[in-house]
Amino acid sequence: MMQVLYYAYLLLKAACNTLADSFLPLINLCSLPPPAKYGGRHTVTLIPGDGIGPELLTHVRELFRFCCVPVDFEIVSIDSKSTSDDDMNNAITAIRRNGVALKGNIETNHNLPPSHISRNNILRTSLDLYANVIHCQTLPGVRTRHRDVDIIIIRENTEGEYSSLEHENVPGVVECLKIITRKKSLRIAEYAFNAARQNGRRRVTAVHKANIMKLGDGLFLQCCKEVAAGYPEITFDSMIVDNTTMQLVSKPQQFDVMVMPNLYGSVISNVCAGLVGGPGLVPGANYGKDYAVFETATRNTGKSIANKNIANPTATLLASCLMLDHLRLHGYASMIRKAILATVSETRLHTADLGGQGTTSEVVQSVMREIESKGPRTSEQI
Amino acid sequence: MAGNAWRSTVSRVVGAMKSQASHPRTFSRGLQTVTLIPGDGIGPEISTAVMKIFEAAKAPIQWEERNVTAIKGPGGKWMIPTEAKDSMDKSKIGLKGPLKTPIAAGHPSMNLLLRKTFDLYANVRPCVSIEGYKTPYTDVDLVTIRENTEGEYSGIEHVIVDGVVQSIKLITEEASQRIAEYAFEYARNNQRASVTAVHKANIMRMSDGLFLRKCREVAENFKDIKFTEMYLDTVCLNMVQDPTQFDVLVMPNLYGDILSDLCAGLIGGLGVTPSGNIGANGVAIFESVHGTAPDIAGKDLANPTALLLSAVMMLRHMGLHGQAKKIETACFDTIRDKKVLTKDLGGNSKCSEFTGEICRRVQDME
Numbered sequence: 001m002m003q004v005l006y007y008a009y010l011l012l013k014a015a016c017n018t019l020a021d022s023f024l025p026l027i028n029l030c031s032l033p034p035p036a037k038y039g040g041r042h043t044v045t046l047i048p049g050d051g052i053g054p055e056l057l058t059h060v061r062e063l064f065r066f067c068c069v070p071v072d073f074e075i076v077s078i079d080s081k082s083t084s085d086d087d088m089n090n091a092i093t094a095i096r097r098n099g100v101a102l103k104g105n106i107e108t109n110h111n112l113p114p115s116h117i118s119r120n121n122i123l124r125t126s127l128d129l130y131a132n133v134i135h136c137q138t139l140p141g142v143r144t145r146h147r148d149v150d151i152i153i154i155r156e157n158t159e160g161e162y163s164s165l166e167h168e169n170v171p172g173v174v175e176c177l178k179i180i181t182r183k184k185s186l187r188i189a190e191y192a193f194n195a196a197r198q199n200g201r202r203r204v205t206a207v208h209k210a211n212i213m214k215l216g217d218g219l220f221l222q223c224c225k226e227v228a229a230g231y232p233e234i235t236f237d238s239m240i241v242d243n244t245t246m247q248l249v250s251k252p253q254q255f256d257v258m259v260m261p262n263l264y265g266s267v268i269s270n271v272c273a274g275l276v277g278g279p280g281l282v283p284g285a286n287y288g289k290d291y292a293v294f295e296t297a298t299r300n301t302g303k304s305i306a307n308k309n310i311a312n313p314t315a316t317l318l319a320s321c322l323m324l325d326h327l328r329l330h331g332y333a334s335m336i337r338k339a340i341l342a343t344v345s346e347t348r349l350h351t352a353d354l355g356g357q358g359t360t361s362e363v364v365q366s367v368m369r370e371i372e373s374k375g376p377r378t379s380e381q382i
Numbered sequence: 383m384a385g386n387a388w389r390s391t392v393s394r395v396v397g398a399m400k401s402q403a404s405h406p407r408t409f410s411r412g413l414q415t416v417t418l419i420p421g422d423g424i425g426p427e428i429s430t431a432v433m434k435i436f437e438a439a440k441a442p443i444q445w446e447e448r449n450v451t452a453i454k455g456p457g458g459k460w461m462i463p464t465e466a467k468d469s470m471d472k473s474k475i476g477l478k479g480p481l482k483t484p485i486a487a488g489h490p491s492m493n494l495l496l497r498k499t500f501d502l503y504a505n506v507r508p509c510v511s512i513e514g515y516k517t518p519y520t521d522v523d524l525v526t527i528r529e530n531t532e533g534e535y536s537g538i539e540h541v542i543v544d545g546v547v548q549s550i551k552l553i554t555e556e557a558s559q560r561i562a563e564y565a566f567e568y569a570r571n572n573q574r575a576s577v578t579a580v581h582k583a584n585i586m587r588m589s590d591g592l593f594l595r596k597c598r599e600v601a602e603n604f605k606d607i608k609f610t611e612m613y614l615d616t617v618c619l620n621m622v623q624d625p626t627q628f629d630v631l632v633m634p635n636l637y638g639d640i641l642s643d644l645c646a647g648l649i650g651g652l653g654v655t656p657s658g659n660i661g662a663n664g665v666a667i668f669e670s671v672h673g674t675a676p677d678i679a680g681k682d683l684a685n686p687t688a689l690l691l692s693a694v695m696m697l698r699h700m701g702l703h704g705q706a707k708k709i710e711t712a713c714f715d716t717i718r719d720k721k722v723l724t725k726d727l728g729g730n731s732k733c734s735e736f737t738g739e740i741c742r743r744v745q746d747m748e
Contacts, residue, residue: 110594114587121585145518161534161551166588172555176589178534182545209636215539216549242639246647249622250517263582267640270615274622298619 042327045094045101046073050080051301052311053104059313059364060102060320066368069324069332074098078119080107088119092126101293102323104316105301117164120299125158127293129286130184131191132157132265134297136272136282141345142354149276152201152257154192155265157286159184162262180216180261185223191287192224192259193231204228206238207260207268220261245271273298280312280353281344283319285326292326294319305352309359312351314344317367339370413444414700417469420447421479423674424684429479431686431737432693435712438741441697441705446473450481452495460490462499470500475700476667477693480674497530502659502667503557504564505530505638508695509645512654514718515727519648524628526645527568528638529561530659535635553589553634558596564660565597565632566604572698576608577601580617580633580641593634617641621648646671653726656691658699666699668692682732685724687713690740712743 046061048054064071076094078087095101106119123129132155138147165177189206196204206224210217221238228236239247241264247254248271260268273282284297296315305311317340324333343349343366350356351363420429429447436443448466455461470476483491496502505528511520538550562579569577579597583590594611601609612620614637620627621641625648631641646655652672659667670688678684690713697706716722722739723729731739 108584110583110587110591114591117587118584162585164585164587166586168588172592174553174589174592176551176553176586178549178551180547180549209639212535212537213539213549215541215547219545219547242643245618245640245644246651249519249644249647250651263636264640266582266615267618270618271622271644274619278623279619298615300616 041070041072042100042329043072043074043098044323044327045091045098045103046075047078047091047101047103047106048075049078049104049301050107051105051303051306053301055307055309055360056311056313056316057102057104059360060316063317063336063364063368064320067332067336067371069329071324071327071329073102078106080109080119083112083116088122092123095123095127095291095293099291100323100326101291102320103293103295105295105299107301107303114166121162121164123293124286127288127291128158129288129291129293130156130158130187131287132269132284133195133287134269134272134282134284136269136276136297138276139281139341139344141347142277142281142350144275144277146252146275149252149272151252151255151272152195152199153265153269153272154188154195154257154259155269156184156188156259156261157265158262160262178213178216178263180219182219182223185220185261186227189224189227189259192257193227193234196234196257197231201234201257203235203237203256205244205255205258206236207241207244207258207264208238209241209264210238211240217261224259241267244268248272248275270298278312278353279315280351281314281318283315283322285319285322292323294323294326309361310352311360312353313360313363314340317364335371335374336367339367339374342370343367413442414475415444415446415473416696417466417473417476418445418447419450419466419476419478419481421674422482423480423676423679425479425481425674427680427682427733428670428684428686428689429477431684431733432477432689434737435690435709435740435744436693439705439709439712439744441702441709450492450496452490452492460495462492462495467499470665470667474664474666475696476665477689477696478667478669479689480670480672482674482676496667497659500661500665500667501531501663502661502665503529503531504561504660505642506568506658506660506695507642507645507655507671509642509649509655511649512717513714514720515650515654517648517650519625522625522645522648524625524645525568525572525574525630526638526642527561527565527630527632528642529557529632529634530638531635532557533635535639551586551589551636553592555592555596558593558634559600561632562597562600565630566600566607569607569630570604574607574630576610576629577604578617578628578631579609579611580614580631580637581611582614582637584613590634597632614641618644621645652688653685654687654691656688656695658692658695666696668696668699682734683725684733685726686733686737687717687727708744708747709740712740712747715743716740 048057074094076091078091108118134153136151138149159179161178163179168174192204206221208217208221210221252275273279279298279300282297284295286293302311321333321337349358349363349366351358420426433445446469448469450462450466452460453463481492508525509522511522532552534551536552541547565577581590581594583594646652657669657671670692672688694706694710716739722731722735724736
């Protein structure tokens with residue numbers, strides 16, 4: 001009896017996976033979103049973070065309330081100044097419970113002793129959020145030096161240079177270990193090619209430095225090549241990271257999907273975000289097998305512009321749309337996304353980072369007005 | 383006892399004299415010998431172009447051509463030929479064209495060999511927008527100073543178990559101190575206002591933390607220069623949006639590799655970017671960082687701008703600012719005029735024609 005139930009469970013999981021594979025746009029392929037409990041409403045963990053995080057996430061809650069989105073937020077604060085682990089453990093437990101989170105960046109005070117590891121990093125590794133996916137697209141109405149940029153960056157999120165393994169054997173000599181494993185490299189390559197196939201992308205470029213780090217990046221590259229063999233319709237090539245940055249600032253239109261280890265991912269995603277208009281415009285997603293956490297692509301705290309009503313909410317709002325897509329609330333996601341893109345194309349509403357003088361609240365109000373004029377139901381009309 | 387006191391005084395004086403020798407020297411008269419390494423591929427033709435332009439400018443340089451190939455020395459260690467090493471040790475200044483590294487040759491790359499032989503610890507790349515060579519970025523004027531001996535490129539890698547590889551990134555107090563001191567001295571000698579340390583100390587707490595600490599310590603001795611620190615990803619983000627906010631950047635090996643190439647891309651690529659390597663014992667080798675371009679070698683199509691600008695950097699390092707300015711202006715004027723340009727700059731002139739035009743302008747400036 002138990003065996004029959006178990007096999008039925010496996011069959012159901014496989015069926016759901018296939019269904020997930022078939023129509024989710026650029027969304028994590030293997031994980032099921034948690035089923036909506038309590039009257040069709042989802043619960044999502046919200047981590048305000050530091051700097052501009054709290055105010056922008058408050059706007060997200062405001063917007064969701066306005067649009068009657070069936071999502072409730074469980075707010076878990078992490079105090080970046082405390083050295084105890086309780087906050088982190090609470091947050092991780094909450095995300096495990098809810099399966100999905102929306103977060104701001106948590107500041108890392110690097111004047112504390114080295115044993116104090118970055119909180120964002122702990123979150124990513126504990127929940128095994130192995131893929132960081134960033135889609136950089138030129139937005140209409142935003143003036144940039146390069147046009148027609150459309151790059152998907154898939155960055156390995158848990159190992160590489162961010163392994164936090166350092167030691168000082170001899171005083172004055174520090175060794176930092178960069179770990180590359182076959183298992184995780186295959187996993188991220190598989191994710192990248194699968195995402196490329198699902199989104200109709202033609203080309204995947206692996207970014208590496210295997211001419212210098214022959215064993216480490218060499219292993220990564222080899223894993224990518226192995227996975228590429230299983231996707232004959234997708235062209236696979238590789239490029240050394242310094243050449244990649246040079247090409248990105250001169251001809252970014254040549255890139256399609258890029259896959260890379262952790263540190264290069266940080267560099268490339270920031271360069272691409274800068275190319276399409278800056279940190280205020282690009283959302284990012286971190287996917288694991290069982291959990292998903294959404295945030296801005298460039299993970300900035302924005303301490304200098306916090307609480308001044310000048311931060312650009314676009315990236316955070318678009319990240320919340322990615323979250324809605326993940327929860328299969330596609331109707332709400334596309335409604336909000338359309339409104340955001342319409343607002344971004346209006347130059348007079350541009351915030352300071354885009355060269356304008358608009359305020360955060362003006363942008364959010366405009367998004368709400370846009371939705372009101374188009375959407376079927378809002379809290380005002382009920 | 384008296385003898386000891388005498389000996390210690392002598393050693394102190396000699397030490398002071400030696401430290402003076404490491405500062406850039408000014409040459410008011412007499413020829414300075416420079417070791418020229420033409421390199422492979424287009425190396426010889428661009429070296430000839432540079433020599434011709436220097437001759438037209440009447441620069442007080444005497445070239446000593448040497449070739450570098452990897453030879454196996456006593457004890458089985460790979461090294462460069464002794465004539466090349468001796469020449470460089472004597473002249474202390476070198477100009478190098480592109481060197482090719484054959485794959486699976488059994489020896490490390492030539493660039494690496496040179497780096498190890500002369501302990502070239504600082505790689506300096508000034509990136510200045512070239513008027514007349516349009517890129518989406520204008521008004522770029524920054525310098526990247528990269529630590530060149532350790533960091534992620536230490537080459538120490540192990541396979542722990544099958545499928546798990548570890549690469550070791552090495553950061554030492556000594557090397558970080560040395561590069562930070564060089565960066566601030568460079569800023570002072572070249573009238574630059576600020577130095578920014580680029581790091582990732584939020585993730586690599588101990589290693590980049592050590593680098594950052596050393597930079598902060600050295601900054602204390604250079605109060606006239608503004609010191610800031612910025613995360614690598616923030617630098618990348620801001621660099622592609624507004625490169626004018628940066629002045630001098632100092633960083634460990636890998637970040638330096640990526641950022642210096644990023645900045646080269648901003649001004650037009652490796653074909654127009656100069657580069658210099660500073661070593662211990664006062665050795666300095668200036669080089670062009672592009673490849674050997676074997677497909678256009680020997681066809682008089684190469685662009686000597688990168689090597690020429692590196693040679694100009696060399697003149698500045700030697701204190702010959704007047705000559706440097708003259709040659710640099712002639713080069714920029716030629717590019718700005720757009721009448722005689724090599725193929726990669728958008729024209730269809732030959733290398734010799736481009737060189738001739740610059741020589742003509744230099745002579746007109748007399």
